[in-house]
Amino acid sequence: MKRLLLTAFAVCCMAGAAQAQSCNLQATDKKLAGAAKASFLTKCEKDAGAACDKQAADRKLAGAAKNSFTKKCVSDAVGG
Numbered sequence: 001m002k003r004l005l006l007t008a009f010a011v012c013c014m015a016g017a018a019q020a021q022s023c024n025l026q027a028t029d030k031k032l033a034g035a036a037k038a039s040f041l042t043k044c045e046k047d048a049g050a051a052c053d054k055q056a057a058d059r060k061l062a063g064a065a066k067n068s069f070t071k072k073c074v075s076d077a078v079g080g
Contacts, residue, residue, distance in 0.1 A: 023048075023077070048077035
């Protein structure tokens with residue numbers, strides 16, 4: 001069971017890294033800069049937050065565990 005949880009967490013972290021590349025690459029591909037880029041990345045962070053909340057719910061996390069997971073997931077997703 002512990003191995004399954006660790007594997008699931010590793011997959012989540014890899015998905016977050018892929019999302020970070022995706023957001024930054026999309027902004028670059030769209031040739032966004034300044035306020036437009038900031039707005040795009042803010043929306044990306046919001047979308048990542050929703051995705052991370054869903055992942056936390058799927059893992060049945062609550063309280064501090066959910067908050068910690070979501071914070072790290074969003075941070076990984078937006079590259080921060």
